[in-house]
Amino acid sequence: MxxxxxxxxxxxxxxxxxxxxxxxxxxxxxxxSVCCHELDGEAVLYDLAHHAMHYLNSTALVVYxxxxxxxxxxxxGVVMAVLHDLDFQDPEVRAQVLADVRQTxxxxxxxxxxxxxxxxxxx
Amino acid sequence: MTQxxxxxxxxxxxxxxxxxxxxxxxxxxxxxxxxxxxxxxxxQSDLPRVQQDFHATYRPYRLERAPSDTFHIDVxxxxxxxxxxxxxxxxxxxxxxxxxxxxxxxLPHVEWALNGLVARYLPxxxxxxxAVMCYNGVGVVFPGSPGQGKSTLAAGLLARGWAYxxxxxxxxxxxxxxxxxxxxxxxxxxxxxxxxxxxxxPIDLSRVHYKGAKGRVVMLDPLAVRHDAISEPCRxxxxxxxxxxxxxxxxxxxxxxxxxxxxxxxxSFNFAKFRQRGFDLLVDVVRQARxxxxxxxxxxxxxxxxESYLKNPSTEEAK
Numbered sequence: 001m002x003x004x005x006x007x008x009x010x011x012x013x014x015x016x017x018x019x020x021x022x023x024x025x026x027x028x029x030x031x032x033s034v035c036c037h038e039l040d041g042e043a044v045l046y047d048l049a050h051h052a053m054h055y056l057n058s059t060a061l062v063v064y065x066x067x068x069x070x071x072x073x074x075x076x077g078v079v080m081a082v083l084h085d086l087d088f089q090d091p092e093v094r095a096q097v098l099a100d101v102r103q104t105x106x107x108x109x110x111x112x113x114x115x116x117x118x119x120x121x122x123x
Numbered sequence: 124m125t126q127x128x129x130x131x132x133x134x135x136x137x138x139x140x141x142x143x144x145x146x147x148x149x150x151x152x153x154x155x156x157x158x159x160x161x162x163x164x165x166x167q168s169d170l171p172r173v174q175q176d177f178h179a180t181y182r183p184y185r186l187e188r189a190p191s192d193t194f195h196i197d198v199x200x201x202x203x204x205x206x207x208x209x210x211x212x213x214x215x216x217x218x219x220x221x222x223x224x225x226x227x228x229x230l231p232h233v234e235w236a237l238n239g240l241v242a243r244y245l246p247x248x249x250x251x252x253x254a255v256m257c258y259n260g261v262g263v264v265f266p267g268s269p270g271q272g273k274s275t276l277a278a279g280l281l282a283r284g285w286a287y288x289x290x291x292x293x294x295x296x297x298x299x300x301x302x303x304x305x306x307x308x309x310x311x312x313x314x315x316x317x318x319x320x321x322x323x324x325p326i327d328l329s330r331v332h333y334k335g336a337k338g339r340v341v342m343l344d345p346l347a348v349r350h351d352a353i354s355e356p357c358r359x360x361x362x363x364x365x366x367x368x369x370x371x372x373x374x375x376x377x378x379x380x381x382x383x384x385x386x387x388x389x390x391s392f393n394f395a396k397f398r399q400r401g402f403d404l405l406v407d408v409v410r411q412a413r414x415x416x417x418x419x420x421x422x423x424x425x426x427x428x429x430e431s432y433l434k435n436p437s438t439e440e441a442k
Contacts, residue, residue, distance in 0.1 A: 035399060037406040042381035044388075046402040051395070053402075055125045055385040 027117045028076075028105050029069030034113050036064070050112055063104045067114045077101045125385065156186040156193060160305040160353075161248070161294065162241055163190040166233065168198035170211065173229050176330065180308045180344045194240040196233055215240045223335075230342070231334035234310065238291060241305070242392040248294035248303060249401050250392040255288035255302055256280045258433050261360030262302040264293045266390045270337075272367050275315040278343060279422035280429070282322040286354035287345045297397070297404050301356040308342040310334070316341065318422060324348055359408045361433065362387065365417045373424035375415045375432060383414035 030036075033049040043061045045054040056064055062083065066076045077098045081088035088094050108114035115122045153174065154167040159181055168174045178185070197214040211229050213221040215236040223232060242250060253266040254273035258280075267273045274290040281287050287306055294303040311319050311326060312334075319326055325348065326341045334340045345352040362383050363375070384405050388394050394401050415432075419425045 035402060037381075037384070037402070039380040039384065039406065039410065042379050044381045044384045044402075044406065046399065048399060051398070053385055053388045055381055 025072040025074075025118075027069050027072060028067040028109065028114045029117055030064065030067050031113060031115055045113060047112055052112070054111060054113060060104055060108070063101060064108055064113065067105065067108065069117055073098060073101055073105060076105070154189070156189045157181045157184040158186055158190060159184045159307055160289075161303050162237070162245060162305050162307075163193040164196060164237055165189045165193045166196045166198075168229075168233075169200040170198055170226060170229055172226065173198055173233060176230050176342070177233065180342055183346060194237060194244070196236055196240075198229055198233065216244075225333050227331070228333040228335065231310065231332045231337075231340055234307065234342070235334075237307075241292060245294075248296060249394070249397050249404055251293035251295070251387055252291065252390040252392060253293040254290045255293045255304075257286040257288060257302075257354035257357045258430065260357055261433055262288070262354075262357040263361045263363060263429065263433070264302070264359055264387075265363050265365055266293070266387060267365060268390065271365060272315075273365070274309045274311055275318065276365060276422065276425065278309050278311060278315070278319050278324055279322060280426055281309075281345060281348050281352060282319075282324050283426045283430070284349075285426075287352050288354045288357075292392075295359070295404065295408060296356070297400065299356070300404065300408050301358055302354075303356050304354055306345055306353045308344050310337075311341050311343050312337055313339040319343065322422070359412045362409060362412050362414045363417050363429070364415070365419065367418075367420060372421040373417070373419040373428045375417050375428055378414050378416050380409045380412075380414050383412075384409050 033047060035046045035048060036043050037045075038061065041058045041061070043056040043064070045056065046052075047054065062080065063076060066079055071079075077094070078088055080101060081093065081097050086093050086097060088097065105114060109116060153169075154165050155174065155178060156165045157163070163186075166174065166177055195214075195216050197217075199212040199214065201210050201212060202208065203210060208224065211223050211226065212219055213223070213229065213232045213236050220236045220239060221232040223229060251264065251266055252268070253264045254277040255265070256263050256277055265273055265276055277287065277290040288302055288304040289307060290309045291307065292305050294305055295301075296303050316326065316328065324343060326343050328341065331339050331341055364378065364383075364386060387405055387409070388402070391401070397404065413432075417425065417428075
């Protein structure tokens with residue numbers, strides 16, 4: 001957990017969608033200790049480990065669900081762009097989408113809902 | 124994203140207090156027992172007026188014997204050895220909870236002590252800090268923090284013919300998912316005396332009590348309003364979060380169920396005891412309910428608005 005928080009303070013570590021500095025990209029994954037109930041496209045989450053409650057709006061919920069340990073930030077960005085009918089090839093759009101996804105994932109990590117994996121290890 | 128860190132337990136707060144235990148075994152002759160809805164209480168008091176006022180309100184719930192699950196409230200009168208002044212000590216299950224010098228402050232503190240015992244120790248129910256009313260068999264939960272006007276709203280709806288469950292506790296039975304009545308007397312603050320009286324409700328201004336920072340209050344007996352004022356257990360059909368003094372007469376807007384669950388946990392008394400089970404329970408009951416935010420400064424229009432919605436559940440936004 002402490003490592004994850006440290007990583008969040010360094011966005012390039014968490015959101016390394018262009019793995020030039022590392023052998024493999026970072027993959028965010030939902031934490032197993034968090035119980036999620038979806039209600040009308042939004043969600044409430046109960047973190048059993050930290051006894052904390054969270055609320056996600058519809059966009060944050062989609063990002064949360066895409067944090068399956070098998071997708072990079074860039075992969076998630078592609079999906080989000082498709083879902084919102086945005087041109088991911090456009091450099092400006094791409095930069096904005098990735099920034100939004102990074103920010104959301106950073107929030108999820110910061111609140112202990114998601115952990116980031118790199119080469120099989122939690123960072 | 125919003126986060127709520129939930130206190131691990133109210134018991135922790137409770138045990139951190141320096142508990143004072145007082146011997147009461149020699150004063151058993153004045154004890155009276157009641158079961159108010161699902162809550163059993165045995166009251167023993169040195170002050171006859173407190174016993175009389177409590178009994179006047181809760182007479183229909185009187186029991187001959189103390190049930191095994193009763194909460195014990197004791198009122199002891201003591202004089203300071205130094206000043207000779209009289210002090211009234213209010214004990215809950217043997218632990219001193221309040222001390223006051225004002226005789227007219229004792230009954231509200233007895234109610235306060237009982238509420239505290241219910242919040243900490245009543246087993247079996249997920250508790251939400253809320254007024255709870257029933258309209259045509261459908262339960263409506265009005266969650267809110269202290270001072271948000273829950274009791275006044277409940278009184279206003281009571282005057283319109285709604286059935287009453289509580290002005291303080293939504294007790295949700297995890298087995299049946301039904302709301303269970305705890306029909307304590309409504310505690311009406313001085314600022315609402317006029318409004319409540321104008322609605323024709325029988326408040327007795329000759330029996331005004333003093334409730335600390337809340338100021339002057341009267342206790343409104345729901346059975347004095349109507350003999351059939353108390354609701355049976357009922358399902359939750361709506362969750363309405365009230366806000367007052369917003370400069371609008373009455374406006375109801377839908378809020379998401381996820382947001383409603385989050386807010387209900389925030390005002391739960393004992394979520395920490397239920398944890399995952401409580402989370403699943405709240406999601407289940409809210410999934411079947413409509414959730415609204417109510418902005419109001421007009422009780423009559425609020426009642427009309429709520430009733431129009433409950434008669435026509437397809438209404439997404441009512442104004």
